[in-house]
Amino acid sequence: MTTGEKAETRGFGQSLANKTSDFPGWYNDVVMRAELAEDAPVRGCMTVRPYGYAVWENARDELDRRFKETDVVNAAFPLLIPKSFLLKEAEHVEGFAPEVAWVTIGGDEELAEPLAIRPTSEAIIGPIYARWIQSYRDLPVLINQWANVMRWEKRPRLFLRTTEFWWQEGHTAHATLDEGEERTLQMLEVYRSFLENELAIPVIAGLKSESQKFPGALRTYTVEAMMGDGKALQAGTSHNLGDHFARAYDITFLDENNTLQYAWTTSWGMSTRIVGAVIMVHGDQQGLILPPHVAPYQVVIVPIWRKDEQKAEVMAAVNRASAALKAAGIRIKVDATEAKSPGWKFNEWELKGVPLRIELGPRDVENNSVVLARRDNRAKASVSMDELSQRVPELLEEIQKALFDRALDFRQANTLHATTYDALKASIEQRQFVDVFWCGDPVCEERIKAETKATNRCMPLDQPGDSGPCVLCGAVSDKHWIFARAY
RNA sequence: CGGGGUGUAGCUCAGCCCGGUUAGAGCGCAGCGUUUGGGACGCUGAAGUCGAGUGUUCGAAUCACUCCACCCCGACCA
Numbered sequence: 001m002t003t004g005e006k007a008e009t010r011g012f013g014q015s016l017a018n019k020t021s022d023f024p025g026w027y028n029d030v031v032m033r034a035e036l037a038e039d040a041p042v043r044g045c046m047t048v049r050p051y052g053y054a055v056w057e058n059a060r061d062e063l064d065r066r067f068k069e070t071d072v073v074n075a076a077f078p079l080l081i082p083k084s085f086l087l088k089e090a091e092h093v094e095g096f097a098p099e100v101a102w103v104t105i106g107g108d109e110e111l112a113e114p115l116a117i118r119p120t121s122e123a124i125i126g127p128i129y130a131r132w133i134q135s136y137r138d139l140p141v142l143i144n145q146w147a148n149v150m151r152w153e154k155r156p157r158l159f160l161r162t163t164e165f166w167w168q169e170g171h172t173a174h175a176t177l178d179e180g181e182e183r184t185l186q187m188l189e190v191y192r193s194f195l196e197n198e199l200a201i202p203v204i205a206g207l208k209s210e211s212q213k214f215p216g217a218l219r220t221y222t223v224e225a226m227m228g229d230g231k232a233l234q235a236g237t238s239h240n241l242g243d244h245f246a247r248a249y250d251i252t253f254l255d256e257n258n259t260l261q262y263a264w265t266t267s268w269g270m271s272t273r274i275v276g277a278v279i280m281v282h283g284d285q286q287g288l289i290l291p292p293h294v295a296p297y298q299v300v301i302v303p304i305w306r307k308d309e310q311k312a313e314v315m316a317a318v319n320r321a322s323a324a325l326k327a328a329g330i331r332i333k334v335d336a337t338e339a340k341s342p343g344w345k346f347n348e349w350e351l352k353g354v355p356l357r358i359e360l361g362p363r364d365v366e367n368n369s370v371v372l373a374r375r376d377n378r379a380k381a382s383v384s385m386d387e388l389s390q391r392v393p394e395l396l397e398e399i400q401k402a403l404f405d406r407a408l409d410f411r412q413a414n415t416l417h418a419t420t421y422d423a424l425k426a427s428i429e430q431r432q433f434v435d436v437f438w439c440g441d442p443v444c445e446e447r448i449k450a451e452t453k454a455t456n457r458c459m460p461l462d463q464p465g466d467s468g469p470c471v472l473c474g475a476v477s478d479k480h481w482i483f484a485r486a487y
Numbered sequence: 488c489g490g491g492g493u494g495u496a497g498c499u500c501a502g503c504c505c506g507g508u509u510a511g512a513g514c515g516c517a518g519c520g521u522u523u524g525g526g527a528c529g530c531u532g533a534a535g536u537c538g539a540g541u542g543u544u545c546g547a548a549u550c551a552c553u554c555c556a557c558c559c560c561g562a563c564c565a
Contacts, residue, residue: 095564098563098564099563099564120565149565151564151565153563153564153565154488154561154562154563154564155560155561155562155563155564160565161564161565165565167565233565234564234565235565236565237565269565270565271565272565273565274565302524304523304524305523306522306523306524338523340523340526341522341523341525341526341527342523342524342525342526343523343524343525343526343527344523344525344526344527345525345526346524346525346526347525347526348526350525359524361524362524363524364524371524487564487565
């Protein structure tokens with residue numbers, strides 16, 4: 001795409017943006033209505049209610065499976081980190097100090113040393129690894145933790161930036177820098193594959209600039225996604241920590257030559273933020289659209305009848321359909337309550353994003369069939385009861401793929417290569433991703449941010465290999481970078 | 488921490504500018520009846536210390552002052 005025009009924004013991002021010019025407003029509204037979030041302030045601890053958490057749980061199981069395929073094991077580390085531990089890595093403490101919550105009283109006595117509620121666990125895992133690792137034979141250490149962490153952000157946003165959030169954080173230690181780099185990229189690829197295949201969210205894998213990297217890291221890699229309004233969201237990060245944390249926490253080992261060396265560490269994390277990403281990438285004016293792979297319910301069955309004598313035969317058919325689909329491994333919900341009309345249920349389950357709905361009434365019983373209604377394109381089709389357990393899994397995969405393709409088309413239609421600063425500014429105003437040559441000078445980066453509110457998202461790993469003048473200062477660069485407004 | 492805004496029924500809000508009987512609507516909730524293939528309808532009913540305090544006044548949801556809470560926008564950030 002080479003013009004400054006913005007392709008049509010999909011879904012409720014656009015319609016409500018027109019009303020309020022305020023993306024988070026509609027986002028909150030939809031989330032609330034879908035009962036994904038607590039009515040209480042996001043500051044509170046219960047930031048994820050059962051339905052939203054169920055999406056996270058399905059995602060978590062799949063991610064955990066992928067971690068284990070790369071020989072990572074799970075462990076659990078302390079919630080509270082002594083202040084002195086946190087102070088050991090200068091950049092790290094500087095980066096996190098403003099957002100740490102502190103425990104200063106235990107029982108009814110003031111603590112001699114304040115304890116930080118972990119904002120991330122490098123500072124507690126470092127000292128522990130220092131004790132565990134003595135020899136090159138102890139390496140690599142490949143550990144992941146599923147945990148909640150707390151960051152006292154100045155401005156919380158539902159799912160995207162809650163004070164308390166759930167995530168996984170992997171922490172590895174290696175004998176060489178190269179091995180650490182390899183692991184860092186390996187986990188980035190796990191994230192990319194997971195996001196694209198399970199959440200149907202296309203991402204750009206890339207390297208963060210110096211100003212955007214994790215505090216204390218040597219290098220930070222990221223997977224960046226485009227939301228339904230064109231803004232960017234960092235969906236996961238993988239950090240090569242070099243030997244910075246090993247030096248800060250004395251993580252040393254004796255190598256084959258009996259020489260004392262610092263270990264090389266990495267860390268990588270993905271959080272409940274991805275639930276927000278799913279909502280904002282796929283949602284439309286009817287509410288959520290959940291990718292079948294992580295939807296808490298993949299199929300909802302709505303029985304329909306008028307007279308009592310119809311009820312028995314309809315419910316018998318519903319039970320047969322339900323049993324067949326359960327046997328096929330489908331996550332299914334039968335909404336047989338009589339308090340609400342079928343029309344009400346249609347709307348309700350669409351709001352909650354169930355990918356596929358089965359309508360089953362007297363007409364269908366007569367034809368030995370059911371009506372399948374897709375959430376993504378709202379198409380309805382009648383399918384024979386006999387083909388149901390074969391057709392539904394196929395259809396779910398079709399929906400999964402359609403969601404990914406739609407999101408990818410949208411991102412590509414809203415990504416512009418800009419060769420002039422004016423073109424960059426215009427495109428940012430249109431809420432697009434802008435691909436530019438950037439010289440690498442933080443001064444240029446900072447000026448772009450100050451003047452356009454766009455941040456440097458990443459240098460995509462996939463580079464065309466050409467070169468050109470820096471979009472701002474004109475110095476020749478052979479690196480493409482993505483700039484965009486971001487959450 | 489700066490800038491804006493809002494607090495009235497379970498929810499969303501009207502009423503306030505210009506003070507005046509028992510403070511309203513829609514949704515939701517309860518009961519009865521008719522309904523049910525895209526958020527059904529009728530009738531009846533329950534439900535509010537008008538965010539808190541102080542003041543002005545014969546009289547305050549309405550005016551003044553103080554406080555509290557929440558929301559939005561910025562800076563910071565997964």
